[in-house]
Amino acid sequence: MxxxxxxxxxxxxxxxxxxxxxxxxxxxxxxxxxxxxxxxxxxxxxxxxxxxxxxxxxxxxxxxxxxxxxxxxxxxxxxxxxxxxxxxxxxxxxxxxxxxxxxxxxxxxxxxxxxxCPTDISVNVIKSIIIGKKEVQTQTIGNKAILYRQERVDKSYIGKKVEDIELDESSHLFAVIRDNEFNFAKPGFVLKKGDEIVIASKGD
CATH class of the missing domain: 3.40.50.720 (NAD(P)-binding Rossmann-like Domain)
Structure with missing residues (x-):
């Protein structure tokens, strides 16, 4: 290039x-x-x-x-x-x-x-660390920054289908990592203990 x-x-x-x-x-x-x-x-x-x-x-x-x-x-x-x-x-x-x-x-x-924007990225990463989230990545799509964070599946989610997981309006369950294998969060996918979920959300 x-x-x-x-x-x-x-x-x-x-x-x-x-x-x-x-x-x-x-x-x-x-x-x-x-x-x-x-x-x-x-x-x-x-x-x-x-x-x-x-x-x-x-x-x-x-x-x-x-x-x-x-x-x-x-x-x-x-x-x-x-x-x-x-x-x-x-x-x-x-x-x-x-x-x-x-x-x-x-x-x-x-x-x-x-x-x-380094300022926004720094704030989001620091916030994610303080509140216990991890591995935040930022991607600009169109005119909006999308934040991806990876976290251990909550106990209350175990046994539920991904479409039944309730998140805030600005967030979306994007993927599930199971045994180090990446899986898109397609309807019908059931969460298990030990899973990690990838959540996509709009930046501020």
Whole structure:
């Protein structure tokens, strides 16, 4: 894949290194050339110094043929502008932005942009640990973050069919893990002692 990364901070540089190790064509852009010092000596991609919202800079990065773009600068405004340009003008197939302010996530979704918010993810993971849940994973689908958590089946659920398990309106029993085997929670599947259930719920 040809991937453009905007921002060479801790996240951007790490992401670039991982993609480079896997053999992808990576171009990383940052306004400060010193940021590229965070890249691995084995990084095989291209570094570009310049303003990431400048279309000429993006063209030098090969945005016309890019398969994906990830904007991970510390500035939400830059991330949203770059993603808009990539999506609307250059028609990049996959565009994702990291945002710091959860209250602004709706702005990105309004423009049809996928986002990842470390603040929300951290809060949800910490909350899951405090209240005894575990293994929380987040996936953005459409304009909503979906949280997946895995937990030991409650004693009151044993012997019940999955369709008889009552959860809150924002949650859905997605799967059952039995003897380390993954099973979709299809109607008629009866829960047993030792099962673990995977619950999907909408993020805040």
């Amino acid at each position: 040809h991937v453009i990364i905007i921002g060479c901070g801790k996240v951007g540089s790490r992401f670039a290194n991982v993609l480079s190790e896997e053999g992808h064509d990576v171009v990383i852009i940052d306004s400060d050339s010193n940021s590229f010092k965070l890249l691995s000596p084995d990084f095989n991609g291209i570094t570009l110094t310049g303003v990431p919202i400048d279309q000429d800079v993006l063209k030098k990065a090969g945005i016309n043929t890019a398969d994906a773009l990830a904007a991970v600068t510390p500035d939400d405004n830059i991330n949203i502008m770059v993603c808009q340009v990539a999506k609307e003008i250059f028609k990049v197939p996959k565009v994702i932005a990291r945002i710091y302010d959860p209250s602004r996530e709706h702005v990105f979704h309004h423009f049809g942009l996928e986002t990842i």
